[in-house]
Amino acid sequence: xxxxxxxxxxxxxxxxxxxxxxxxxxxxxxxxxxxxxxxxxxxxxxxxxxxxxxxxxxxxxxxxxxxxxxxxxxxxxxxxxxxxxxxxxxxxxxxxxxxxxxxxxxxxxxxxxxxxxxxxxxxxxxxxxxxxxxxxxxxxxxxxxxxxxxxxxxxxxxxxxxxxxxxxxxxxxxxxxxxxxxxxxxxxxxxxxxxxxxxxxxxxxxxxxxxxxxxxxxxxxxxxxxxxxxxxxxxxxxxxxxxxxxxxxxxxxxxxxxxxxxxxxxxxxxxxxxxxxxxxxxxxxxxxxxxxxxxxxxxxxxxxxxxxxxxxxxxxxxxxxxxxxxxxxxxxxxxxxxxxxxxxxxxxxxxxxxxxxxxxxxxxxxxxxxxxxxxxxxxxxxxxxxxxxxxxxxxxxxxxxxxxxxxxxxxxxxx
Numbered sequence: 001x002x003x004x005x006x007x008x009x010x011x012x013x014x015x016x017x018x019x020x021x022x023x024x025x026x027x028x029x030x031x032x033x034x035x036x037x038x039x040x041x042x043x044x045x046x047x048x049x050x051x052x053x054x055x056x057x058x059x060x061x062x063x064x065x066x067x068x069x070x071x072x073x074x075x076x077x078x079x080x081x082x083x084x085x086x087x088x089x090x091x092x093x094x095x096x097x098x099x100x101x102x103x104x105x106x107x108x109x110x111x112x113x114x115x116x117x118x119x120x121x122x123x124x125x126x127x128x129x130x131x132x133x134x135x136x137x138x139x140x141x142x143x144x145x146x147x148x149x150x151x152x153x154x155x156x157x158x159x160x161x162x163x164x165x166x167x168x169x170x171x172x173x174x175x176x177x178x179x180x181x182x183x184x185x186x187x188x189x190x191x192x193x194x195x196x197x198x199x200x201x202x203x204x205x206x207x208x209x210x211x212x213x214x215x216x217x218x219x220x221x222x223x224x225x226x227x228x229x230x231x232x233x234x235x236x237x238x239x240x241x242x243x244x245x246x247x248x249x250x251x252x253x254x255x256x257x258x259x260x261x262x263x264x265x266x267x268x269x270x271x272x273x274x275x276x277x278x279x280x281x282x283x284x285x286x287x288x289x290x291x292x293x294x295x296x297x298x299x300x301x302x303x304x305x306x307x308x309x310x311x312x313x314x315x316x317x318x319x320x321x322x323x324x325x326x327x328x329x330x331x332x333x334x335x336x337x338x339x340x341x342x343x344x345x346x347x348x349x350x351x352x353x354x355x356x357x358x359x360x361x362x363x364x365x366x367x368x369x370x371x372x373x374x375x376x377x378x379x380x381x382x383x384x385x386x387x388x389x390x391x392x393x394x395x396x397x398x399x400x401x402x403x404x405x406x407x408x409x410x411x412x413x414x415x
Contacts, residue, residue, distance in 0.1 A: 004278070008138035015199050016130045020143060022195035023123065024150040026086060029188030031154025032161065032181065033093060035263055038246060039256060040178040044100060048246065052367015054105055055242045056360040061113025062120060063356035069121040070349030078126045079199045085118030090190035097179045121352060124332060125345045137278050140329035145274040148325070152267030158185065159260010226335050227351055229392040231358045233294070236385030237324075238362025239369070239378040240301075244317060247375050252310045262314055269318045273326040280326075286334045287393065287401045290327045294390050297323040298383050305379025 009017075041051045072081055092112035096105055123143070131139050161181040166172065172180075240247075248254045248262060281289045300316035300323070307313060332348075339347040366378050 005138060005142060005275075008135045009142065011132070011135050012139065013130050016127065016139065018195060018199050019123075019126055019130075020146055022082075022192050022199075023143065024146040025195060026119075026189050026192035027147050027150030028154040028157070029090075029185045029190075029192070031151040031263075031267075032158035032185035032188070035155050035158040035245060035260060036161075036178055036182055036185070036256075037096075038242070039249070039259075040175070040182065041105075042246065042249075043174050043178060046102070047367075048243065048371040049364075049367040050102060051246070052242070052363050052365075052370070054102070054109060055367075056238075056363040057106055057109035058113040058116075059238070059356040059360040059363065061110045062117040063353050063360060064110075065114040065117035066121060066349045066353035066356065069118055070345050072118070073122060073125050073345050078122045078129075079196060081118045081122050082196050083193050085115045085122070086189060086193050086196070087115075089113070089115035089119070090186050093189065094183060094186040097182055117352075121349055124336075124348050128336070128344060137281075137329070137333065140332055141274055141278050144325070144329045145271050148267045148271040148274060152264045152271065154185075155260050155263035155267060157260075159257045159264070162256055222338050223347060223350060225396040226338060226347070227354050229389040229396070230331075230351060230355055232385045232389035232392065233324075234355045234358040235362045236382035236389070238359040239366040239382045239385075240304075240375075242363050243366060243370060243375070243378075246370075248314075251308075251375065252313070254310075262317070266318050266321045269322040270325040273322040274329065277326050277329060281330055285401050286330050286337070287397050289330050290334065291390050291393060293323045293327040294386055298386050301379055301383045301386065305376050305383075 012020075038051050038055055041054060046054070069081070089112045092108050092115065096108045096112070099105060099108065124140075127136070127139055127143065158181065161184060162174075162177040165177050165180050169176075245259050245263070248259050249256075254262070284292070297320045300320035303316040304313050304320070335347060335351060336344050369378050369381075
């Protein structure tokens with residue numbers, strides 16, 4: 001596996017290598033921010049429903065920007081979109097530390113996530129335009145693996161940052177420690193632009209028709225089949241995933257340092273899963289790999305809701321995260337394989353738009369349910385929606401998958 005990654009990495013262009021490094025660097029800052037921000041909100045005195053609403057602004061902002069960003073990507077250089085997105089998102093993330101009112105936090109979070117969306121939506125099109133088909137599985141897997149490695153470093157650093165700062169300023173209270181730690185995270189995101197600025201401009205497609213005119217030509221049937229199961233995953237994930245650090249703190253009284261270590265270990269598990277993905281997926285079809293990893297994650301989701309044992313909960317947290325993220329690059333490939341090449345950007349943006357719209361609503365609902373009924377019911381609801389997504393994927397694509405398997409078996413027999 002290491003040899004295969006090394007071989008394919010050498011084939012990548014300098015632009016792609018710079019993008020991979022820059023993406024990982026900003027991922028460190030973003031993971032510190034995501035780890036500490038809702039703990040900071042908890043320290044400010046916000047309840048879970050308010051925290052859920054504030055966290056959901058991230059998904060709402062990405063959703064609102066998704067379709068306009070698809071238009072921007074075809075009109076502007078990706079490099080410029082990335083730099084502008086990270087510049088303004090880091091400023092707005094940092095500005096959240098200067099206010100305490102809920103409405104101000106909402107507005108700044110919404111603006112920051114909209115600019116962050118310019119970056120997020122630029123990633124896949126940039127890789128598609130700057131790579132050949134024979135390296136893409138490894139490129140997408142490597143991008144995800146490097147992101148997880150960056151998040152491992154970020155979560156580990158984020159867990160220790162408040163204590164490190166306290167050693168220099170022992171008189172500071174918890175709010176000041178969280179604020180200064182988040183400012184450091186935002187500075188890392190801001191400085192990642194120094195890497196992206198080194199990327200050389202590449203040609204971009206020139207559309208002869210307007211964005212709205214092109215809407216009529218899209219294959220909405222296949223887009224619907226790709227979107228609906230993913231919305232079920234989004235709804236289930238939004239109920240529990242954003243609140244796991246609060247769950248570990250409130251239910252098991254884990255310190256910020258231990259939560260950071262737990263999240264860092266989660267990234268290690270995800271990294272190892274993603275590292276193995278290109279080899280494992282060769283043994284089956286893309287659809288069956290997606291279904292298998294999602295199905296295996298459900299028992300671990302239920303375990304987190306059923307047991308009060310911290311070791312079982314944290315272990316299940318690791319394994320569920322690994323299984324669901326293993327299929328991430330394969331799901332992206334699966335989606336791009338089912339749309340025309342000229343529609344890849346639009347399809348990616350549309351899926352992202354609906355995904356984050358649902359995730360926004362789900363996170364808001366999750367906060368309300370947790371505040372009213374505690375964490376247990378949300379885990380069971382999440383498991384149900386995961387199962388529904390698996391069923392829908394199978395129903396929509398089972399005939400096509402059977403044809404692929406028969407063709408592969410015929411090829412093997414002939415060989």
